[in-house]
Amino acid sequence: MTGRLDRAFHTSGGSSFTEFLASYDPTLIPSGRTLPPASVEAPHATTIVALVSADGVVMAGDRRATMGNLIANRDMEKVFVTDEYSVAGIAGTAGLAIELVRLFQVELEHYEKIEGTLMSLEGKANRLASMIRGNLAMAMRGLAVIPMFAGFDTEVGLGRIFSYDVTGGCYEERDHHCVGSGSLFARGALKKLWRPGLDRDGAIRIAVEALYDAADDDSATGGPDVSRRIWPTIATVDVDGAHFVPGDRVGDIVRAVVEARSGNPGGAR
Numbered sequence: 001m002t003g004r005l006d007r008a009f010h011t012s013g014g015s016s017f018t019e020f021l022a023s024y025d026p027t028l029i030p031s032g033r034t035l036p037p038a039s040v041e042a043p044h045a046t047t048i049v050a051l052v053s054a055d056g057v058v059m060a061g062d063r064r065a066t067m068g069n070l071i072a073n074r075d076m077e078k079v080f081v082t083d084e085y086s087v088a089g090i091a092g093t094a095g096l097a098i099e100l101v102r103l104f105q106v107e108l109e110h111y112e113k114i115e116g117t118l119m120s121l122e123g124k125a126n127r128l129a130s131m132i133r134g135n136l137a138m139a140m141r142g143l144a145v146i147p148m149f150a151g152f153d154t155e156v157g158l159g160r161i162f163s164y165d166v167t168g169g170c171y172e173e174r175d176h177h178c179v180g181s182g183s184l185f186a187r188g189a190l191k192k193l194w195r196p197g198l199d200r201d202g203a204i205r206i207a208v209e210a211l212y213d214a215a216d217d218d219s220a221t222g223g224p225d226v227s228r229r230i231w232p233t234i235a236t237v238d239v240d241g242a243h244f245v246p247g248d249r250v251g252d253i254v255r256a257v258v259e260a261r262s263g264n265p266g267g268a269r
Helices: 017-024 094-115 121-133 136-140 183-193 200-217 247-261
Strands: 048-052 056-061 065-067 070-073 079-083 086-089 148-153 158-164 170-173 176-179 233-238 241-244
Touching: 017 094, 048 148, 048 158, 048 183, 048 200, 056 079, 056 086, 056 148, 056 200, 079 094, 079 233, 079 241, 086 094, 086 121, 086 233, 094 121, 121 148, 121 158, 121 170, 148 176, 148 233, 148 241, 158 176, 176 183, 183 200, 200 233, 200 247
Parallel strands: 056 158
Antiparallel strands: 048 056, 048 176, 056 233, 065 070, 079 086, 086 148, 148 158, 158 170, 233 241
């Protein structure tokens, strides 16, 4: 009532903001909330693709969220810059996934301020894995969160991709990966189109092609919406850091892909 912060905020602690939050008030973290006995229907996010390029990594996501057979949102952002050299994309229960990624962003920023240095890329991937593991109870109730994490490893000078399962298992992927309901179809496109030594522009074009193929066969994945100018969200990470590709540039690439698929919807070469 005095307007001052609680004693907990003036006590020195570790470099993990999530652990502090869990000890201060567990209900403030996504996995600390209680659910009603009945199952909960919530918007779900799909589809995310990532691929390694010659100078880093590219991650892209469609913009549609679904709830059952309904389109819950047409322009949801599913790809997030988590720190200077990393990005994350979300699939699964949209609300929990977005909150988890935002908490992860604060976690990395808090670590950097406390330790005075960036966490290693593997450390970031493992930290996200532990946060997903904390959501296991929610996942067993049907509210699963399956993000994908990627970044530029400054120690080795390469782009790297990490995938997860609902138990928090963390796996490094080679070359490319995708998650979400459209991942089966996007994976087929990536297998056929990806090649070693891709430049950034080539990787961005392939990411758009993979999302196009996913949307062509998966109703939960949003395809190019030219009339509304809703384009995929695309981020690149390289030695210069993590950046979003401008919407105008993405729009030009999408129009080129749509034009190339005119009369050739399967994209046959």
